[in-house]
Amino acid sequence: MKLLIKLEEPKDVFIVNNVYEFLNPENVYIPLNNLSLKEKSYFYKDSYLNDFIVSVSGSLAGIEEMLINGKKMKTIKVNNDFKETKEFRKVKPKIKTIQDLIQVLELNHLDTIKEKIMALPQIDHLIVSSFDEEIYEMNEFMCLGENYKEILKLIDDLKKLFSLDSSILAIKNTNAKGIKKVKSISGIYPDLKVMLTPDKYLMSYPVNLGDYLNIPLDNTLILTTNEIYEINEILKGKSISEKYVTISGNALKKSLIIKTKIGVSLKEVMHNFIKITTSDYVVYENGLLQGSKINEVDKVVITHNTRCIVINKKEEKEETPCINCGACMKICPVNINVKKCYEQNLMSHRCLGCGLCDYICPANLSLKAKVKGENYEETNN
Ligand code: SF4
Numbered sequence: 343m344k345l346l347i348k349l350e351e352p353k354d355v356f357i358v359n360n361v362y363e364f365l366n367p368e369n370v371y372i373p374l375n376n377l378s379l380k381e382k383s384y385f386y387k388d389s390y391l392n393d394f395i396v397s398v399s400g401s402l403a404g405i406e407e408m409l410i411n412g413k414k415m416k417t418i419k420v421n422n423d424f425k426e427t428k429e430f431r432k433v434k435p436k437i438k439t440i441q442d443l444i445q446v447l448e449l450n451h452l453d454t455i456k457e458k459i460m461a462l463p464q465i466d467h468l469i470v471s472s473f474d475e476e477i478y479e480m481n482e483f484m485c486l487g488e489n490y491k492e493i494l495k496l497i498d499d500l501k502k503l504f505s506l507d508s509s510i511l512a513i514k515n516t517n518a519k520g521i522k523k524v525k526s527i528s529g530i531y532p533d534l535k536v537m538l539t540p541d542k543y544l545m546s547y548p549v550n551l552g553d554y555l556n557i558p559l560d561n562t563l564i565l566t567t568n569e570i571y572e573i574n575e576i577l578k579g580k581s582i583s584e585k586y587v588t589i590s591g592n593a594l595k596k597s598l599i600i601k602t603k604i605g606v607s608l609k610e611v612m613h614n615f616i617k618i619t620t621s622d623y624v625v626y627e628n629g630l631l632q633g634s635k636i637n638e639v640d641k642v643v644i645t646h647n648t649r650c651i652v653i654n655k656k657e658e659k660e661e662t663p664c665i666n667c668g669a670c671m672k673i674c675p676v677n678i679n680v681k682k683c684y685e686q687n688l689m690s691h692r693c694l695g696c697g698l699c700d701y702i703c704p705a706n707l708s709l710k711a712k713v714k715g716e717n718y719e720e721t722n723n
């Protein structure tokens with residue numbers, strides 16, 4: 343394992359330590375793709391269109407071009423009638439085998455979790471990670487804090503279902519509140535190991551986590567607290583139509599964690615909750631390091647993949663010529679020759695998009711964009 347670093351915490355960001363709910367948006371947006379619609383189309387809550395959940399019930403209000411997971415596309419605008427009308431009443435699924443669980447995950451479009459389970463020929467260990475990736479993010483922290491009782495119970499149930507040798511809940515040693523809550527009830531689950539890990543960037547990457555906890559990865563299922571929470575919801579017969587999103591940054595009076603309907607526009611969320619203190623700001627989707635800058639903020643739709651929105655004061659960082667310090671190559675967790683890629687316009691399929699090269703570069707060069715870029719030749723550097 344490469345030496346992991348601790349990211350510098352922003353001193354000018356204040357994240358409010360509770361969750362604000364935004365469950366009654368005016369409109370939600372669903373990718374249109376090739377769907378044909380009638381003028382008076384009606385949409386039921388919790389139905390799926392193009393693998394995207396319709397999180398409210400309502401009627402067609404038009405077709406609009408929006409940004410879904412960073413891609414511009416035509417979307418169906420559904421005007422919320424606030425009736426939460428569903429086409430079918432969901433029943434609680436009965437899960438007796440791993441196959442049953444896989445089927446339920448598929449029905450609920452939780453493909454990432456399903457694929458994690460299916461990728462392993464055998465599962466002997468379960469690690470549940472409660473780490474947020476980046477400094478401006480607090481979704482996992484909040485999910486564990488709010489749902490720790492259900493999360494611990496489900497980990498215990500999964501241990502029985504998978505007949506596991508061990509189940510581990512990994513918590514950052516800086517998450518004092520989470521540790522206190524979990525320890526207050528962990529005696530009920532004597533088989534569950536609660537393990538504290540250092541607060542270092544990329545600790546949640548499977549290779550780092552497995553290494554630190556000394557658990558072999560080829561038979562270990564690694565899930566996040568949010569994923570456990572989602573499994574728990576579908577086992578209760580609910581749909582995943584809401585999610586935690588952190589909206590933070592030094593251009594805000596206060597940063598918030600919001601539980602919002604999937605499909606809502608960022609513009610509507612910001613209008614209801616966010617006060618920006620400057621007119622000169624930049625917005626990033628899914629983190630300063632791993633995420634990307636958004637130019638058309640009004641078009642962003644919150645999807646199942648949206649974890650955080652960072653709104654920071656614009657800071658002019660002047661790019662200067664490379665000084666050959668070698669820091670980018672030293673820090674890259676997958677040993678890419680970052681400098682060479684940057685200079686020769688090469689991309690590497692091994693790039694994790696972690697952003698550490700940008701973070702460390704004293705010349706303020708945008709290295710990640712080039713190494714991860716799609717328009718360049720591929721290399722093995
Ligand atoms: S963004 Fe890519 S190139 Fe840069 S440090 Fe991370 S893995 Fe390496």
Ligand code: SF4
Nearest residue numbers: 664665667668670703
């Ligand atoms: S970190 Fe920046 S300045 Fe240093 S070698 Fe890499 S590109 Fe050049």
